[in-house]
Amino acid sequence: MMPFRISVPASSANLGPGFDSMGLALGLYIHLDVESADHHAFFAHGSEESEENHFIWNITEQVAERYGVSLPPCKVQETSEIPLARGLGSSASAIVAGIELANQIGNLQLTDVQKLAFGTEIEGHPDNIAPALFGGLTISTMLEDDIPSVRLNDIELDLIAYIPEIELKTEIARDCLPDTYERNYAARASAMSNLVVAALYSKDYALFGKMLENDLFHEPFRKSLIPNFNIIRKKAKEAGAYGTALSGAGPTMLSFLPKGNGEKVKNEMTKQLEGYQVKLLEIDTKGVSIS
Ligand SMILES: Nc1ncnc2c1ncn2[C@@H]1O[C@H](COP(=O)(O)OP(=O)(O)OP(=O)(O)O)[C@@H](O)[C@H]1O
């Protein structure tokens, strides 16, 4: 086996009302550098000791078991730019990395459909898994026998992420959501989501930003967990953003801006948000890749 590298992008799920279905791949990556070895070893980011039970390796073993293959010994070195539990899809990127590792070293030749199905089964929803696999903006859902997914790569927007120091586990941010929504409420919530998609496809970015900020599915119930939720949205709007949404389950927030305005707005927002990493991010259009 020649040494190779697996790279998987981060992602921002939901984009406001696209709850559990929309996700955008971002130019922050987890990398696995893989080479042949006498025995298995997995070195997690920043660690000099091999980890037997690493999250990613566990996924790799689950895939191998599902397809009935035994994996050759190899050395894997993980490095990552994706902060954990911040709403940037770290778990989905790690799952996709684990699936691709099994695919490569086990010579499984998995199709995109198989990878998406396996990843979604583990993560529970496809909104981060699909962009981590395919890149761009994806809209996906789960049917009994299929996970339809549509990709949009052509988005002419700058992105700024506001990443606080605190972590927020998705599990906790899901626990504060209602179990059910009353019919009129659900109809309004899905109308917001329809308009987000329609505005994106028609490149009406002002409308996109407006609808992005009108989610009814999750943000109203989560915003008390998110430091500076209202302030960030207001300041970003004043600085020129079309709109700002919670990234995934939070606590990161993500602004969408007219192309070319990112650097200026990033500098302004950095001055106002002490203790945050304020990052200008690219949209990844490739998804998982091997080099
Ligand atoms: N590279 C990694 N190595 C080990 N564990 C990881 C890795 N990436 C993610 N995880 C696991 O996933 C958890 C974070 O997943 P969680 O779903 O809570 O947040 P997220 O995926 O970063 O954000 P969101 O789903 O809101 O976008 C971590 O606390 C850790 O247990």
Ligand SMILES: N[C@@H](CCO)C(=O)O
């Ligand atoms: N759609 C998910 C994204 C985080 O996994 C949520 O908002 O809980």
